[in-house]
Amino acid sequence: MINIKDKKELQIMRDSGKIAAQCLEFLISQVVVGNTPLMLDQWAEQFIAEKGGIPSFKGYMGYPASLCISVNEEVVHGIPTSRPFREGDLVSIDIGVIYQGYHSDMAVTVPVGKISKEKEKLISVTKEALYKGIEQARAGNHVSDISHVIQKYAEKNRFSVVRDLVGHGVGKNLHEEPQVPNHGKPGEGPVLEPGMTIAIEPMVNMGDAKVKVKDDKWTVVTVDMMPSAHFEHTIVITENGAEVLTLP
Numbered sequence: 477m478i479n480i481k482d483k484k485e486l487q488i489m490r491d492s493g494k495i496a497a498q499c500l501e502f503l504i505s506q507v508v509v510g511n512t513p514l515m516l517d518q519w520a521e522q523f524i525a526e527k528g529g530i531p532s533f534k535g536y537m538g539y540p541a542s543l544c545i546s547v548n549e550e551v552v553h554g555i556p557t558s559r560p561f562r563e564g565d566l567v568s569i570d571i572g573v574i575y576q577g578y579h580s581d582m583a584v585t586v587p588v589g590k591i592s593k594e595k596e597k598l599i600s601v602t603k604e605a606l607y608k609g610i611e612q613a614r615a616g617n618h619v620s621d622i623s624h625v626i627q628k629y630a631e632k633n634r635f636s637v638v639r640d641l642v643g644h645g646v647g648k649n650l651h652e653e654p655q656v657p658n659h660g661k662p663g664e665g666p667v668l669e670p671g672m673t674i675a676i677e678p679m680v681n682m683g684d685a686k687v688k689v690k691d692d693k694w695t696v697v698t699v700d701m702m703p704s705a706h707f708e709h710t711i712v713i714t715e716n717g718a719e720v721l722t723l724p
């Protein structure tokens with residue numbers, strides 16, 4: 477069953493998304509040579525607590541941190557480490573906030589200093605793929621209309637989409653129905669209706685689509701060790717297109 481949120485619930489989710497987005501804005505400014513993922517994780521935990529929220533990820537299925545920070549060939553679910561950022565790294569930060577019982581979930585990928593042209597392109601294509609997906613998130617469309625445009629855009633740019641992980645409904649739970657894949661034919665899956673809240677999150681690889689989970693049981697990496705990027709927003713389907721809930 478796909479939960480439909482009412483006006484009151486949506487206002488809470490907007491507030492939740494605002495905390496996530498404001499926190500992420502600060503974290504992005506700290507992705508510089510010498511800072512570490514663990515430093516960002518501690519700052520995020522403080523920031524979220526000051527705003528009256530709780531990190532969604534900490535303790536979720538035993539996940540040990542507030543953020544996921546995935547560097548270079550790491551795709552998602554990287555556990556923050558003490559390895560300082562280096563010039564040329566590609567850093568994905570994924571943040572989830574619970575506020576008054578409702579989750580918001582978002583992610584960005586940012587460069588450390590100067591990065592290669594190909595890594596720059598990977599970032600811009602992944603971000604654009606997310607926005608192309610959001611454009612398809614409107615009442616009457618099927619879930620896979622989102623999936624299809626994401627895949628088409630990534631592959632047109634000679635990158636690949638990760639198939640083993642998907643976007644998802646979000647609300648009282650971090651993960652709700654429906655699943656929102658980043659690949660597929662159009663016109664499949666549930667029909668989108670006003671009040672549905674979903675997290676759309678393309679993960680795009682520079683090389684092959686294949687990924688595996690590292691020995692730490694969490695960090696997802698590309699099998700070919702090529703870089704990967706990840707962008708995510710929580711949105712609500714309205715009568716009139718999608719509204720992004722994770723805005724500062």
Ligand code: MF3
Nearest residue numbers: 532533536539544553570581
């Ligand atoms: N944005 C990720 C997701 O939707 C974050 C989950 S990390 C976890 O799956 F640790 F909480 F699992």
Ligand code: CO
Nearest residue numbers: 581675677708
């Ligand atoms: Co998510």
